[in-house]
Amino acid sequence: MPRFDDAFFATLVELFRWRRDVRRFRPDPVPPVLVEELLHLADLAPSVGNAQPWRFVLVDDAALRRRVREHFLAVNARALAGYRGERAALYARLKLEGLDRAPVQIAVFCDETTKQGHGLGRPTMPETLVWSVVLAIGQLWLAARARGLGLGWVSILEPETVRALLAVPAGWRFVAWLCLGRPEEEHLDPELERAGWQTRTPLSARILRR
């Protein structure tokens, strides 16, 4: 069994601190073998009943990527229309995705029809299936960062539109559009904090005792 020593733990903490949601990518290609390695690490994530419900769609087709970006722009314009005054002006200035530049783009789905796991752990909390997919994305995110890559999760999309564009099997629920590549910049603070949208707040307010 491996020993996880203090030096490893200290670097793991740095990994958590320097992870970011990245929207500014260098266009240099990412070797396919590295993408494959990252997917294998995501595949080691916990899943309810060992169902492994995550499905990864690697999107390389330029026309498809363009249509997804056009769709994002439309959905984001509607999102902007939901804000008023200063907040709207601020929202309009945010950069929320790198769909035009990220060299690797992965659409992630949950196969809600999977029989794997035989339903264990899900009768009273069926959403644990899609939550397993989220755990896999979290692991992919950290592994990517440890390999010098940045990941950005785009959620300003209509799930049904993405499903239709990619023609995925019935029963696959859309979870995330991931942009992956070398980041243009490295930061300790989230871009939303730097841009004045939302600062992080103290943890103590998020802990209760019983």
Place this chain on the structure above:
Amino acid sequence: MPRFDDAFFATLVELFRWRRDVRRFRPDPVPPVLVEELLHLADLAPSVGNAQPWRFVLVDDAALRRRVREHFLAVNARALAGYRGERAALYARLKLEGLDRAPVQIAVFCDETTKQGHGLGRPTMPETLVWSVVLAIGQLWLAARARGLGLGWVSILEPETVRALLAVPAGWRFVAWLCLGRPEEEHLDPELERAGWQTRTPLSARILRR
């Protein structure tokens, strides 16, 4: 900026490989300062709009823990009744939680009423708020493992019952009951695989290209 070198990456891979959903705990206490450190690391997780919607309830009260375990036993008996034949016999033999032994128990919620993040990223995918909480749990899991602790996620509970037992604020959605402590055993394979419930399957079947 830190450099994440090959040696760190190799150990990170080992961390992913040796993480487990742990149900067999040694009762030795975990220093509160270590629990606090782990919560701070979970708090560095990504969140939609930087909303940080995770809420941690540290449950120390023995009577409360006992009631949660009794509740689990009732829900699990109903789950067992949903299987037939061999599968039912197998389910009945599984150990699915360590509620009677885990020295640290944390109920995790999503504050669906939070204004933090100003709704960014959520108009078409509101579930990204609760998914942010799942990302924080994933990070807590890995950090715990790196400190020699095991974590088990119990989902065989009724969310509304847990909410009521813990008397949490209105609008807090139950996400997970986490058991945390030193594991009795270390394994490379999931307990559900070892017990013959569900083996892991090849990743290649989970990847599509477009």
